[in-house]
Amino acid sequence: MDFGSLETVVANSAFIAARGSFDASSGPASRDRKYLARLKLPPLSKCEALRASLDLGFEGVCLEQPIGKRLFQQFLRAHAQHEPALQLWRDVEDYDTADDALRPQKAQAIRAAYLDPQAQLFCGFLDAETAARAREGAGDGLFQPLLRAVLAHLGQAPFQEFLDSLYFLRFLQWKWLEAQPMGEDWFLDFRVLGRGGFGEVFACQMKATGKLYACKKLNKKRLKKRKGYQGAMVEKKILAKVHSRFIVSLAYAFETKTDLCLVMTIMNGGDIRYHIYNVDEENPGFQEPRAIFYAAQIVSGLEHLHQRSIVYRDLKPENVLLDDDGNVRISDLGLAVELKEGQTKTKGYAGTPGFMAPELLRGEEYDFSVDYFALGVTLYEMIAARGPFRARGEKVENKELKQRILEQSVTYPDKFSPASKDFCEALLQKDPEKRLGFRDGSCDGLRTHPLFRDVSWRQLEAGMLTPPFVPDSRTVYAKNIQDVGAFSTVKGVAFDKADTEFFQEFASGTCPIPWQEEMIETGVFGDLNVWRPDGQMPDDMKGVSGQEAAPSSKSGMCLLS
Numbered sequence: 001m002d003f004g005s006l007e008t009v010v011a012n013s014a015f016i017a018a019r020g021s022f023d024a025s026s027g028p029a030s031r032d033r034k035y036l037a038r039l040k041l042p043p044l045s046k047c048e049a050l051r052a053s054l055d056l057g058f059e060g061v062c063l064e065q066p067i068g069k070r071l072f073q074q075f076l077r078a079h080a081q082h083e084p085a086l087q088l089w090r091d092v093e094d095y096d097t098a099d100d101a102l103r104p105q106k107a108q109a110i111r112a113a114y115l116d117p118q119a120q121l122f123c124g125f126l127d128a129e130t131a132a133r134a135r136e137g138a139g140d141g142l143f144q145p146l147l148r149a150v151l152a153h154l155g156q157a158p159f160q161e162f163l164d165s166l167y168f169l170r171f172l173q174w175k176w177l178e179a180q181p182m183g184e185d186w187f188l189d190f191r192v193l194g195r196g197g198f199g200e201v202f203a204c205q206m207k208a209t210g211k212l213y214a215c216k217k218l219n220k221k222r223l224k225k226r227k228g229y230q231g232a233m234v235e236k237k238i239l240a241k242v243h244s245r246f247i248v249s250l251a252y253a254f255e256t257k258t259d260l261c262l263v264m265t266i267m268n269g270g271d272i273r274y275h276i277y278n279v280d281e282e283n284p285g286f287q288e289p290r291a292i293f294y295a296a297q298i299v300s301g302l303e304h305l306h307q308r309s310i311v312y313r314d315l316k317p318e319n320v321l322l323d324d325d326g327n328v329r330i331s332d333l334g335l336a337v338e339l340k341e342g343q344t345k346t347k348g349y350a351g352t353p354g355f356m357a358p359e360l361l362r363g364e365e366y367d368f369s370v371d372y373f374a375l376g377v378t379l380y381e382m383i384a385a386r387g388p389f390r391a392r393g394e395k396v397e398n399k400e401l402k403q404r405i406l407e408q409s410v411t412y413p414d415k416f417s418p419a420s421k422d423f424c425e426a427l428l429q430k431d432p433e434k435r436l437g438f439r440d441g442s443c444d445g446l447r448t449h450p451l452f453r454d455v456s457w458r459q460l461e462a463g464m465l466t467p468p469f470v471p472d473s474r475t476v477y478a479k480n481i482q483d484v485g486a487f488s489t490v491k492g493v494a495f496d497k498a499d500t501e502f503f504q505e506f507a508s509g510t511c512p513i514p515w516q517e518e519m520i521e522t523g524v525f526g527d528l529n530v531w532r533p534d535g536q537m538p539d540d541m542k543g544v545s546g547q548e549a550a551p552s553s554k555s556g557m558c559l560l561s
Contacts, residue, residue, distance in 0.1 A: 095143055234336065
């Protein structure tokens with residue numbers, strides 16, 4: 001075994017060991033005690049001023065932020081008058097993700113528990129019309145009006161009570177901790193996973209929690225020399241804006257002496273292209289049910305982007321990654337563009353040859369429809385193990401490839417069912433006005449296609465469906481380290497004040513929702529969210545040390561993840 005191969009084996013072993021430690025014990029075995037001790041809630045004297053600077057809207061605090069939602073539901077649980085609304089909220093969320101066979105029984109239980117005036121948990125705050133519709137209705141979305149009414153009720157007086165409670169003061173403590181600088185020293189690098197135009201991607205571990213991430217390191221000198229500042233900032237801002245289980249999330253952004261670093265969701269299962277061609281080389285491509293599952297998750301990811309006025313522009317198998325469980329996420333938003341308010345189309349040559357839509361190739365203005373053309377190419381390749389406009393391994397000049405996309409009809413091998421052929425044809429329409437895609441703010445037109453007749457979209461979007469393939473936890477789906485390659489040293493680049501200001505703007509620290517999810521997922525929230533049994537102010541809010549603290553109880557009262 002040569003040195004390069006040995007280096008890969010050693011690096012893979014260390015990385016797999018870290019993955020196994022985290023997966024097996026939710027992190028404690030792999031936490032660094034020194035850094036864990038630095039995750040400490042501050043006394044109120046340090047964080048009460050945040051009240052004036054935070055956006056304290058009900059939806060932002062209690063629905064969108066995971067720790068805010070937890071603390072608000074703990075507050076409701078602690079006050080008996082709010083118990084009916086809390087339990088109805090929880091039960092409707094449970095109903096919406098339940099198997100179809102269980103939904104009639106759950107619907108009956110909801111009606112009996114909350115809509116019957118004689119019931120102990122009767123929700124008298126609901127207006128008569130909403131309650132009547134919930135008693136008599138059926139089908140998908142049955143209880144959504146009910147849930148909206150519950151949340152509207154909770155967003156009034158109960159939310160104002162929450163803002164005056166100890167639970168909100170605890171929220172301020174967490175927001176203070178969330179805002180503290182966390183840079184390079186908080187992360188332990190493992191092996192390099194890949195290389196991009198401006199730097200490398202490493203597997204890394206957050207020392208305090210043990211959570212694994214991917215760290216994209218953009219070399220500062222290379223960025224400046226190749227005029228990459230704008231693209232790097234666009235990618236960072238878009239990653240920070242989106243939050244979906246079908247798109248990689250940005251958790252941290254910081255700078256080192258040499259790099260700008262984006263710490264993101266790690267996807268240990270490799271990219272879809274690798275699985276199409278390399279896992280079973282004798283039988284490349286996927287069986288149709290597997291391709292449909294991935295296509296459905298991609299559709300949900302695209303919808304999330306498009307609802308936020310973001311055109312992706314680089315959907316392809318290499319940019320669709322698998323996580324440990326076999327679910328996929330869209331990655332690499334470096335070519336994405338955000339439409340300005342009032343803007344419906346954009347212009348510009350961007351994407352990968354073979355995946356770019358006709359209108360983009362013609363230099364015309366385009367909208368979200370280009371992403372659905374790329375989805376059609378991607379789905380075709382998943383099933384056929386080749387692109388629709390070139391054979392596998394065929395060398396085609398970009399000019400010729402462009403002509404094929406603009407003029408050539410697509411042929412379909414026998415591997416395509418009538419439904420998958422029809423769906424691809426609808427996506428690969430050369431006229432964007434006729435192409436299936438994002439309409440009226442959603443992708444419902446795609447969801448109702450016969451191709452997805454067996455997909456429960458409710459459960460898919462809640463992450464409750466079992467993927468058709470689960471990656472091997474003992475395998476590192478990445479090139480050997482020596483095959484990744486290395487960058488040459490960039491010379492002749494000096495930084496000035498403007499560069500320093502750009503780096504500081506880029507290094508914005510933690511992203512609230514992923515960071516809060518990390519605190520909950522790794523058990524840190526439960527460890528620090530300690531309350532006094534008598535309901536009085538917890539000692540940490542007063543700044544009392546652990547040795548001086550009165551008896552307390554941990555947050556066993558947490559209600560929802």
